[in-house]
Amino acid sequence: MTDEAASAELDPRWKNRFRGARLLFLPGGRWQVPVIRLAQEMGLIVICADGTPQPPAFDVADEAVQVPLQDVAALVRIGRERRVDAAMTEQTDFAVPLVAQVAVELGLKGLPVDVAVAATHKGRMRERAAAAGIRQPDFRVCRSEEEAVAAAADLGLPLFCKPADGQSSRGVSRLDPADVATVIEAFRRAKEASPIGETIFEQYISGTEATVEGFVVDGQPTTLAISDKAHYPDLAGVARTLTWPGDFPPQVMERIGRANEATVRALGIPFGITHAEFLIDDQGDPWLVEMAARGGGTRIASHIVPALCGFEPTPTLISILLGEQADVVTTHQRAAQLRFLRLPPGKRVLGFPNLSELRELPGVIEIAFNQAVGDRIPAVEDDRSRHGHVIVSAETRDSACALAERIERDLRVDLSD
Numbered sequence: 208m209t210d211e212a213a214s215a216e217l218d219p220r221w222k223n224r225f226r227g228a229r230l231l232f233l234p235g236g237r238w239q240v241p242v243i244r245l246a247q248e249m250g251l252i253v254i255c256a257d258g259t260p261q262p263p264a265f266d267v268a269d270e271a272v273q274v275p276l277q278d279v280a281a282l283v284r285i286g287r288e289r290r291v292d293a294a295m296t297e298q299t300d301f302a303v304p305l306v307a308q309v310a311v312e313l314g315l316k317g318l319p320v321d322v323a324v325a326a327t328h329k330g331r332m333r334e335r336a337a338a339a340g341i342r343q344p345d346f347r348v349c350r351s352e353e354e355a356v357a358a359a360a361d362l363g364l365p366l367f368c369k370p371a372d373g374q375s376s377r378g379v380s381r382l383d384p385a386d387v388a389t390v391i392e393a394f395r396r397a398k399e400a401s402p403i404g405e406t407i408f409e410q411y412i413s414g415t416e417a418t419v420e421g422f423v424v425d426g427q428p429t430t431l432a433i434s435d436k437a438h439y440p441d442l443a444g445v446a447r448t449l450t451w452p453g454d455f456p457p458q459v460m461e462r463i464g465r466a467n468e469a470t471v472r473a474l475g476i477p478f479g480i481t482h483a484e485f486l487i488d489d490q491g492d493p494w495l496v497e498m499a500a501r502g503g504g505t506r507i508a509s510h511i512v513p514a515l516c517g518f519e520p521t522p523t524l525i526s527i528l529l530g531e532q533a534d535v536v537t538t539h540q541r542a543a544q545l546r547f548l549r550l551p552p553g554k555r556v557l558g559f560p561n562l563s564e565l566r567e568l569p570g571v572i573e574i575a576f577n578q579a580v581g582d583r584i585p586a587v588e589d590d591r592s593r594h595g596h597v598i599v600s601a602e603t604r605d606s607a608c609a610l611a612e613r614i615e616r617d618l619r620v621d622l623s624d
Contacts, residue, residue, distance in 0.1 A: 216513075217248050221522045225529055226250030231291040233257060233276055233306065235264030238298040241509045243267055245521050246295075254289050256282060276305055283312040291315070293528040297480070297521065298504045300327045300372070301402060316528050318500060322475045326500035329371050329407045332474065336495055339473035341466065343495040344410035355394035356387055358408040365411035367444075368393040370401035377589045379444045383411065412494045414486040417453050419467040420503060420512050421481040422520050422535050424527070428471035428481065429535040430464040432515045436484075439549070445590055448611075449507075449545040451515055452604060459491040466493040476500050478527050480508050480520045505596055510572050511543050514600040542604040546611040548576070548595035550620060552586040557621035565618060570610050572598040574618070584622075 228251050232243055235257035243253050243264050255268035258275040265271035270289070274281045286294060286309060294309045294317060296302035303323045310317025318326075325331040330348035337343065347358035348371060359366065365383030368390075378400025380393035397406040416436040422429050435453040439445050453460065467483050482503040484496035502508020508520045517538030527533050550556075556578050566574050576595035578584055587593050597614050601607040 217245060217522065218519060221245075221249050221519070221526075223248075223250040225292075225525070227252065228293070228529055229254065229289055229291045230525070231256065231282070231286050231289065231294040231309070232264075232268070233282070233296055233302050234259070234299060235262030235268065235271070236299065237263050238504050238506075239264050239296075240267055241506065242295075242297045242521055245509065246525055249522060249525060251525070254285065254291065256285060276302060279305060279308050279312070282309045286313045286315075293525070295525065295528060296501065297524075298502050298508065300499055300501065303327050303500055316530065318477065318479070319475070322477070323500065325474050326476065326498060327372055328403075328405075329369065329497060330405065332497060333407070333495075335473050335475070336470060339469065341470055341473055341495050342492060344412050346407055346409045349394060349406045349408055350404065352391050352394055355406065355408065356390055359385065359390045362408055362410050367409045367411060368397050369407050369409065370397045371405035371407045372401055372403055377591065379589070381411065381444070412486045412488060414488040414494065415455075416496070417455070417463055417485045417487055417493065418449055418503060418507075419463060419481075419483040419485065420507060420520075421467055421471065421483070422518070422523065423471055423476050423478050423481060424533050424535060426472070426477050428468040428476075430467050431512055431518060431520075431535075431537065433460055433463050434545075439587070442587060442589075445587065445593070447547055450604060450608060451511070451543045452540075454604070455487060456491065459487060459493075462491060463487065463493045466495065467498075470495055470498050474498060474500070478533075479524050482507065504590075505545060506573060506598055507545070511545065511598060511600075514572060515541050515543055541600055541602060542607040543572075543598065543600045544607040544611040546597045546599075546615060547593045548597065548615065548618075549587055550578070550584045550594045551622065552584050554584050554622040554624065556580055556582050556584065557623055560619045560621060561617070565614050568610070568614070570599050570601050570607070571614070572600055574598075574614065576620075 230251045233256045235255045254270040256272045296306045307318045307320045307323035349355040368380045370378045378397040418434045420432040433453040434449040434451045480502040483498040485493040599610045
């Protein structure tokens, strides 16, 4: 992986605010590195736990502990031995219920375990949303091939098949048209990507996808930023661009914000960062796709939201976990685009001749690649296998789009066979 932005610019009021406090943080993946660095800038001592070999965050954490993250008892023991003051995860779903369980055992502030499960299991999420009258696709949770075939017949085509507890579009299929064999193949693919072996089949709703970033204090949600999302035409569910503010009329933006806040209440999220996705139909009505009790990946919570509105979700969440009161205050409204990069699969990377030059352009927040010099480029199959990204911020939406397009056009990547 090429070098990339380490962390967002931290407001001076957060610097060393919690000097000496101890934070148990998991996991230690690439997207968690900027969060750990922000915590360290706030003065915290970060103990990072992860079960994978040589996770990136082990190089930056104050202490690294190799442990299977599903071993909650071991995590609790680590927390007690280190006398941690808070437990946290960010920008990943699977650790949200684990951290909630650890916080309960250690007597620390955390999400209720049932809320953490509802925010990470698409079936539980949809059940709570349905009970609250949230507009959403019809769905079926499936644990067997027979249930999958019955769900497809009941819901009708087209539809989506997804892991019930997955993220990053892994294991997602759109079925249209589909025979029984295709339905079973999609079910198996989704089940394989599900840690608990469950899938969900959902009615297909046509529309424009929107992402919604928010923050909750004492059960009161605030909508911070709304984007529209464009996908690769040949990859179902894999995003090509996210652009803020979303290209929707003002009254539709208001509907999206209200739907987002209603969903937070339906799931019972009491505090923290939220990231949601909605489909906006031809009438401008939002349909819930899903909501997460964590920040959006690819620097959305740590870098993009502060650039858009001046509010810093990650430090605010850390302060809440450490017992402080919080307010959601925005200072400005700007535009941004997150544009993903796709390189020719099978080629080998020889270099990025003008990468440093483009990173210095005004408005560039980050340009990063998943492949380093010498790496062979894989095919893009889901969100995690995209080859790189550009994040820019500007005064207007058009200016942000133009800057991101310019970078993608001008960026030179030397390749070989």
